[in-house]
Amino acid sequence: MRIALLTDAWRPQVNGVVTALTALVAELERAGHEVLVIHPGLFVTVPCPTYREIRLAAAPLPGVARRLQRFAPDAVHIATEGSVGLAGWLYCRLRRWRFTTSFHTRFPEYINARWPLIPVGLGYRVLNRFHRRGVRTLVSTPPMVDFLSDQGFARLALWRRGVDTRLFRPVEPAALDLPRPxxxxxxxxxxxxxxxxxxxxxxxxxxxxxxxxxxxxxxxxxxxxxxxxxxxxxxxxxxxxxxxxxxxxxxxxxxxxxxxxxxxxxxxxxxxxxxxxxxxxxxxxxxxxxxxxxxxxxxxxxxxxxxxxxxxxxANGWAASAAEFAAQLALARPRSHGSNTLALEISR
Missing domain, CATH: 3.40.50.2000 (Glycogen Phosphorylase B;)
Structure with missing residues (x-):
């Protein structure tokens, strides 16, 4: 399967979303899928307000459109709700392409922690408008499925995350010379x-x-x-x-x-x-x-x-997680295939 993955969280950022998506892409490619990652590093970027270490793509829609058109994916997955994700969302809507999304971060609570006057409920209403246009929103845990359902989200599906046991394993500890424990x-x-x-x-x-x-x-x-x-x-x-x-x-x-x-x-x-x-x-x-x-x-x-x-x-490695992700995308694909595979009306 040819998979286009659009994300605002990618290297050199260091966070759980980047870790998860990097491991996912590696396992998908190991399983024989072809993956195109569209990320902020491909565009001119500006610093994220209040978090200058994170760079956001500036006006990425033309570049996103060109890359998606050339790649002709079998499946489009929009992982984040930033400028890259929004550009992919707009392009898919304009072309009437089907796409899936995933929910990684409780941004309404994060924004409320910085600006308490912005209510959490408003944030979830905005996010719901973004995700409800996808044919499926992938969520990491059953309680998050329940939580988002309570916020009005629909067409939720489970995509459990894994851990990279090739990297994270018992090794000789760093010599820190700190009192224990x-x-x-x-x-x-x-x-x-x-x-x-x-x-x-x-x-x-x-x-x-x-x-x-x-x-x-x-x-x-x-x-x-x-x-x-x-x-x-x-x-x-x-x-x-x-x-x-x-x-x-x-x-x-x-x-x-x-x-x-x-x-x-x-x-x-x-x-x-x-x-x-x-x-x-x-x-x-x-x-x-x-x-x-x-x-x-x-x-x-x-x-x-x-x-x-x-x-x-x-027992919970990334290979199983990537297989579950690919299965969810395959279920979201249209029944007929061809050069215009994705150019179908999005399910309401």
Whole structure:
């Protein structure tokens, strides 16, 4: 199958969506599919407001149209709701091409965290207008399907995410020379990640933050006792994860929490709130602990055997996730094929 994937989240950005889509493309190609990724790096970009590290494509519609026309895909998947995704949405609507979308990020809560006067409900109404034109919206967990249904979303389908066990595995830990136990957060350091809820906890040993983002400088000033290691990638990141005794995930808004699966794959138990994302990947008191008292969760999780997390991760790799994704796209394709395969009226 020839798949066009349109996304505003792509390298060199570092976040869970980029990680997921990069792994997805690799597995799809490994399975014999041909994938065209249309991303901001192909266009002139401008910095994202309040998050200058992220670049958004400026006026990408002509370039998106040319690439889609040349590629003549069997399936179009719009992964994000930014300028690239919107350009693909507009082109497919103009050409009456069928397309699928996926829901990765609870942007209404993220926007409300920065600008409280913008109501969360308004954000979901806007997103619903975007996604409802697709023939199917792929969602990572059953609770997210239920949540989005309550927000008025329709034609939702499950696409479970995986973890890259080729990269994330037990290795020799980084030599950090920190008092143990080491409680770690890794990921984007931004207001919506609620990192300060972790940093405010009274815990024994040390707190370690691996990652970067707009909230890092302020958090470093307020928490001089915390070790901020900055951004680490690839094998270096894996070595830092393996140096921790527990991964603490304070976010309440993540749709999945891919970093939890990555920590477990390295043999590190996790602690988190009992919210949508963590509830789907954490086996309570086996691979981690979920509790509204995050301190209690962290203290209990650090006592768990990390081998259970390794076994869970190995059973939930990206090959199975990519196969599920391809199957959903195949179901969304028209029954007849040919040079105009996608040029059919979008299902209402």
């Amino acid at each position: 080491v409680f770690m957060y890794f990921g984007r350091v931004a207001p919506e990640k609620n990192v300060e809820a972790f940093l405010d906890l009274e815990l024994p040993g040390s707190k370690l933050v691996v990652g970067d983002g707009p909230a890092r400088a302020a958090l470093e000033r307020r928490h001089p006792d915390v070790h901020f290691a900055g951004m680490h990638l690839g094998e270096d990141l894996v070595r830092h994860i393996c140096a921790a005794d527990c991964m603490v995930f304070p976010s309440r808004t993540d749709t999945l929490g891919l970093v939890l699966m990555e920590a477990m794959a390295c043999g590190v138990p996790v602690a988190a709130y009992p919210v949508t994302g963590p509830m789907q990947v954490v086996q309570p008191h086996v691979t981690g602990v979920l509790d509204e008292d995050l301190r209690a969760a962290a203290l209990a999780a650090v006592e768990l055997d990390g081998q259970a997390g390794i076994a869970y991760a190995r």
